[in-house]
Amino acid sequence: MHLCGQQVLLIYRPGSEAITTTFFVDLAETLDRVVAYNGPVYIVGDLNVRLDRDDDVNTKQLLELLDVYGFTVASQRSNARPWRSTRCRCNTSR
Numbered sequence: 571m572h573l574c575g576q577q578v579l580l581i582y583r584p585g586s587e588a589i590t591t592t593f594f595v596d597l598a599e600t601l602d603r604v605v606a607y608n609g610p611v612y613i614v615g616d617l618n619v620r621l622d623r624d625d626d627v628n629t630k631q632l633l634e635l636l637d638v639y640g641f642t643v644a645s646q647r648s649n650a651r652p653w654r655s656t657r658c659r660c661n662t663s664r
Contacts, residue, residue, distance in 0.1 A: 575609040585618035589628045594635060601639045613641065 579600065583593060604611050619632045621643065636642070 577604055577607050577609065577611040579604055579611065579613045579615075581613060581615035581617055583617050583619075585616075589619065594631055598635060601635070601641075605639050611641075 581597070583589070613636075617632065619628050620626050621629055621632075623629050633643070
């Protein structure tokens, strides 16, 4: 989605399915294309990755991948069940 010079990437990964290498490969390929645009890029959605668990291998892999592309987690919604409601909104000005 393109909004007035801003790119919005909406991602949903079903939490009922195991996180696979394919998810991270597909995400990296998508980020390769998205970061080519000038202007801010926002990633929003439900990745179903437990960002509240620093020691989780999938959390580490996701955060490292986002970092490689210059993204940072700008907000994390939390409530009584943060692993069910975590939303990752990331941006970069590449």
